[in-house]
Amino acid sequence: MADFVLYLRLFQYGFRRHSTYLAAALAGAFTNTVFGVLRAYVLIALWEARPGLAGYTIAEAVTFCFLTQGFIGPMQVFGRGLSFGDRIRSGDIAFDLVRPAPLLLWSLAEDLGRAAYLTLARSLPPSIAGAVMFTMVAPVSPWFALSFVLGIVVSFGWRYLVTLAACWTTDDRGMHTLSSLLTFFFSGMVLPLGLFPGWLRTVAEASPFAAMVQVPADMWLGADPPFSSLAFQLFWAVALLGLGALLTVAARRKVVVQGG
Amino acid sequence: MIETVSLSRDFKVRGTVVPAVHDLTFRVGAGEFVGCLGPNGAGKSTTIKMLTGILTPTRGRALVAGLDPARQRKALARRIGVVFGQRTTLWWDLPLRDSFELVRLLYKVDRSRFAARLAELTEVLDLGAFLRTPVRQLSLGQRMRGDVTAALLHDPEVLVLDEPTIGLDVVAKAEVRSFLARLNAERGTTVLLTTHDLGDVERLCRRVLLIDHGRLAFDGSVAELRALVPGQESIEDVVAHLYLSSTPAAPRTPRRTPDADPPIVTA
16 A cells, blocks of 8 residues: 555656656647648658558548657657666666665656656647647547557566666667667657568567557557457566566666676 | 674676775674774775665675665665765655655655654754755755755664765754764764764764775774874874875774674773
8 A cells, every 4th residue: 555655656756757847848749749740741642642551541641640749758759768767877776776665666657657747748739739730530449548558668668678778888878879769660650560561560560669659559540459459568568577677686686796 | 783794895897806895893882973984995885885785795794773784675774774975865856845755655654753753854954945945956965954854754773874974065064963963862873974074073973983995994982093193183184194004003903703792982
């Protein structure tokens, strides 16, 4: 019970922590909207030339575009967002690792709070703008909400691993750059994964990145059988969190037993 | 309250083993106020980290409040308070008050006990003016008072401080010092601190441990420390002299085995 209150409080603080940077969120929402409009026109041109591409109608392609623009904030598509990242470089992580609460759950609660805030501040504006300016389709599956949350958890699991990897690499910038490139490309942010050729499509659709963006977007469009998609997301969420827990033990061992 | 037997810690640096702490044996009784001195790199912080469960000893053992820090870290965390002067355990973007609330939940401190303790600490450490200020906006002196408060909210029996007065101005330093002295005198909290500030030692510590090259070089009162180097005016000169001589003279062999009666060190 006390633990539940702790994590609930951490969720609230994650929300509040991000809400203090209102200007940054508004600027982000504005940028996401502008790029959404650009992407929408590119996709419209593409779908007019090749109707029914990847099984989408034009309205579905436009919906896909604005949905995924709205995912950039909550799914933290460009990486980072975890507060303990800087603390690894400064060495303060040693104190976080010895707190009487696991760093993984701790960060997850905070990150869900962050995502909740960014859903309001950075998902709604581009979605509303898109709906006003273009024709979009309404959500088909009620499972979208669950899929959206699972997408956030998968994104967290991935970023947790990338951030914690800095315990072993002296500098974390390379890892973060690589991670944001992979996420951006394989999640469906550039183009719907259905447009990727052959094996690349297979790889992309099986990757955890697809579980962050492509799968929840398709859930909105109702394109997939919901339960296999949810199971796919759940698989990656459990796998990444499990790996994260193992890596945390290794990190604590490294810090506590080997010393920094 | 704190007991170490042949406590040792090696670090591997590029394949070679560097002993940071070597064969450290000492004992601190309940209610003592002990200062730990030593040049940079002497092994003070490494010792503190082993006593608080952040580092595992390579050899030897430690016992703090009757617990093994390396094995019973979580249980120990509820019994001791730890402050690292160069680090902060507070949440950067949160108001100070919220950091305390998280500490309360983390250490499972009862709500009414927490409220009473916080009210008391707020008054003594004069936190009232900045309880609602985000930590990132606090001055170093304010932040340090916040960190000390966070370490004491669960009313620990032992308080361990690693350079608590580093970077503080004269006034802030005096405030932190008088608070620690009161804490020790009124609540009987055992205090162990490391410092480079000899003012801390002279004003607070009834007993001094001098660590050099990872070994215990001296264990005694401030007056005894002064007596080591006759003819020096200030305590600074005494300590500088001891640091510069590669093998500091030890007037007596540090206790090898902890004995049952609390060590009474008189000037």
